[in-house]
Amino acid sequence: MRRALLRAAVSIVRFWTTIYTAGIPETLRGARREEVESDLWEAQHDSQSEPIRISPLHVIARLAAGIPDDLGWRLEQVNAMTRTARVSALVVVTCALLAIGGGIASWMTRPGSPPAPSLRPLRSRVMYPPPPPPPAALRSPFDKSTPAVPLNYAQTSYASIGNLPLPKRIKDVRPVHPPIAVWAGVNGTVLVEATIDETGRVADTRLLQSVPMLDQSAIDALGRWEFAPTTVNGEAVPITIRVTVDYKSQ
Amino acid sequence: MRRKPGALVPLETAICRSAAVMTGRGTTEFHGYDLARQLADERSRRFLTAYGTLYRALARLEQMGLLRSRREDPEIAARGNRPIRRLYTLTALGEAAAREAAGTATERAPRHARRRVAPA
Numbered sequence: 001m002r003r004a005l006l007r008a009a010v011s012i013v014r015f016w017t018t019i020y021t022a023g024i025p026e027t028l029r030g031a032r033r034e035e036v037e038s039d040l041w042e043a044q045h046d047s048q049s050e051p052i053r054i055s056p057l058h059v060i061a062r063l064a065a066g067i068p069d070d071l072g073w074r075l076e077q078v079n080a081m082t083r084t085a086r087v088s089a090l091v092v093v094t095c096a097l098l099a100i101g102g103g104i105a106s107w108m109t110r111p112g113s114p115p116a117p118s119l120r121p122l123r124s125r126v127m128y129p130p131p132p133p134p135p136a137a138l139r140s141p142f143d144k145s146t147p148a149v150p151l152n153y154a155q156t157s158y159a160s161i162g163n164l165p166l167p168k169r170i171k172d173v174r175p176v177h178p179p180i181a182v183w184a185g186v187n188g189t190v191l192v193e194a195t196i197d198e199t200g201r202v203a204d205t206r207l208l209q210s211v212p213m214l215d216q217s218a219i220d221a222l223g224r225w226e227f228a229p230t231t232v233n234g235e236a237v238p239i240t241i242r243v244t245v246d247y248k249s250q
Numbered sequence: 251m252r253r254k255p256g257a258l259v260p261l262e263t264a265i266c267r268s269a270a271v272m273t274g275r276g277t278t279e280f281h282g283y284d285l286a287r288q289l290a291d292e293r294s295r296r297f298l299t300a301y302g303t304l305y306r307a308l309a310r311l312e313q314m315g316l317l318r319s320r321r322e323d324p325e326i327a328a329r330g331n332r333p334i335r336r337l338y339t340l341t342a343l344g345e346a347a348a349r350e351a352a353g354t355a356t357e358r359a360p361r362h363a364r365r366r367v368a369p370a
Contacts, residue, residue: 031336037333046283061300062297
């Protein structure tokens with residue numbers, strides 16, 4: 001029972017974080033969500049902590065006490081955005097609130113839910129069997145009853161831009177498919193334009209096609225690639241390549 | 251009331267002091283939960299600082315240059331089967347702020363020590 005309450009409390013914190021970071025630029029949004037996710041995990045796996053600190057009450061108390069600061073932080077980010085971005089953020093939050101309202105309404109009227117007292121006679125109430133448990137691949141990585149989520153890697157390929165030859169990669173770092181993205185079922189292709197300097201190191205990256213929860217993993221890996229310097233007329237030159245990073249859960 | 255530019259609120263000062271203590275113990279990089287635990291232990295509190303309060307203060311301190319942060323290597327996090335941490339380091343400016351805060355705290359003598367000697 002306590003574990004279920006703790007999971008519910010953690011879900012509420014995740015849900016609130018998703019709401020108040022909606023519409024914020026991806027870098028800030030992703031960073032904030034990651035930090036809160038990490039805090040939740042650390043608290044649940046802190047064997048030296050006082051028991052009260054891993055109780056559902058403590059998790060909810062930390063959430064509730066910080067709501068004004070969450071909203072203050074959001075206001076600061078929104079004020080720093082352009083007008084267009086602010087309107088988009090407002091639309092996203094409105095849609096999120098409508099989705100919540102719709103979700104609550106459909107949960108209240110789900111089959112098997114107790115009818116409102118004055119609406120339906122008892123004889124016509126239909127009871128459905130409980131849904132089957134989720135498959136193992138969709139269980140939370142925080143669920144200790146299942147084995148650890150295996151490490152998945154993305155497939156990469158690259159092509160040079162312009163007339164310069166394809167540079168030879170001498171150090172490859174495979175982008176990790178973040179376990180939290182695997183658990184959420186997030187797959188996709190991230191396209192990145194990378195500039196390689198004269199020494200063969202990746203000097204700059206630019207996202208051409210973004211997939212939330214996967215971008216940073218692609219950029220982190222690409223940043224550590226190394227190439228043999230590209231030479232033109234005996235002189236090392238910088239070169240730009242387009243990298244395709246394909247994330248697919250197995 | 252708007253705060254003066256560059257001024258620190260008590261929580262931010264406490265964060266700098268806790269970070270200085272952790273750095274002194276050899277933990278040069280720490281994440282938000284570590285800091286929240288250190289803050290609570292120093293102040294003998296059972297409850298940790300709220301998520302919103304803590305991470306907003308950390309972001310502000312980073313903006314002011316008192317802390318520096320980096321995203322942990324995703325491979326290390328994946329091997330530990332845990333979410334990626336954001337790791338903070340106290341900068342030289344932050345160390346100076348922590349020292350100044352510690353110095354201000356010790357200079358402020360308790361009122362009962364300043365006794366007036368009554369005339370005979």
